[in-house]
Amino acid sequence: MVDFDEPFAGTDALAAGSVTRYQLRHHFVKLHRNVYVAPGVEATALLRAKAAWLWAGGGGVLAGPSAAAVHGTRWLGASLPAEIVRPGKLHSTPGIIVRSVDDIESCVVDGMTVTTPARTAFDLARGADIDRCVEMVDALCNATGTKVHEIEVVVARHKGARHLTSIRKVLELVDGGAASPPETHTRLLIVRSGLPVPETQIEIYDGGRFVARADMGWKQWRVLVEYDGAQHWTDQVQRTIDIDRYALLSELGWTVVRVGADLLYRRPQVLVERVRRALRRAGALG
Template identity: 50%
Template sequence: MPFPFVGSEALTAGLLNRYQLSTRYHMLHRDVYVLRGAELKPIDKAVAAWLWSGRRAVAAGLSAAALHGSKWIDAELPAELNHSSRHKTNGIVLHSDRLADDEVCVVRGIRTTTPARTAFDLGRRRGRTTAVVRVDALLQACDLKLADVQALIDAHRGMRGLVQLREVLDLADAGAESPQETRLRLLYTQAGMRPSQTQIEVFDHGLQVGRIDMGWPEWKVGVQYDGIQHWTDPRQRTKDIDQAAEYRALGWRIVRVGADLLRHRQGTIIARTRAALRAAGAPY
């Protein structure tokens, strides 16, 4: 039984005895157990919290995002429920928002805020960059339509955080495949150079050469964010070198960005990209 489960139910069903329960499993919440020593993912925490509520609560916030398939959620963060219970417990954040029937769906048998309502909630939280990262992740993970989030803004006028949420929706992009790509896109946007397209597929005589993270295909200028695997995996590095040569042969100018550049030398990124765009004839 590696997944979160209700201890009393497992005992009643004869799936294990009290000795096994106490020695092999860890009680995460009242009567909710997980395998001892297991590394819990956000989705595991979401399930465990829901079981703690007696299966009555609605998974919300980051727990809802995890159930909808969002990646890049910090596993150290607590689970989140929309629940009227006054009995708080460690590791669970309780919300008491009123949810309309069409703001709740069922995922894996768990009542969960819809993708639109989840984006509505996460996009209003303090920290615009983090909010955009989380909405981007939802766009990547599921069939979220920004128009549905906008409809919730119209239906909940006066709620806190709507000014930021409107900005987040304007900045969001389904093409971000990592938080760093989101942060890089926001850096360009802040500099007045928002990429006109993300995940640009490049072909040569009908064969795909590769896919560029973001850029301006009208000027054949692209930007690639290189994660750690691009430097530590020899096969990936060889592929990158070959791909770079193919891009050049097709007339593309590629700006490569790593973690150090994005963290400490943002001005260098803007200068290099602006130079590439100007060399291509773009009015930047």
């Protein structure tokens, strides 16, 4: 059976009798040569990766954002082209970047050959925009549990690769605890402001009872920084949970600096000063 909500090879659908040539031509969206999907299906990074795999006929290795998507990375965006590495003379096509690499670390996920999580991080870290690279590698590490030292092993294996300086700068800033791009941006702002580096995903207990998992903070000073997305303000159930949660954290002696999009992106200096004051009151700063 052909799943029309996933990219599919037109020749396979025709051979299975699932569609006629007329239906294929007029009732489906052509993504690439011989690759189709039903109209209205969301064009995610994962869908683009699967379409590229079909386009290449199962030959080669999905890499970069495509490999990251297959590994479960979120926040990649649908506008990024798919990326595949394979030998031979297959050239790039609109929506797919084809690269030639002799030595690449790979594994198989859901029947597709992709770069390993550590190699994927290595490739994602080679971009010109350092913050965007950190954001993507954070998300990949969060999804896969990959550690920086594993990525550094790949770096050591490819000492002659381009952009190694950029990769090392990115790895110095990576923390797989970030659960969203704004959390990465918040952490980078704090670090670059000269404040102590925060720990991410801090679990807080009252005796043996789990109370909360905070985005980032400093256990020794009982200071937390929490990024609240839109749902924390618009969802009444979430709002009630947050009110009770922050009241309990306060009772347990924790100071919470809450961050929203306006504070982070329009008034970053105010955010930094609030964190600085909280740390100073806690005795972290002189």
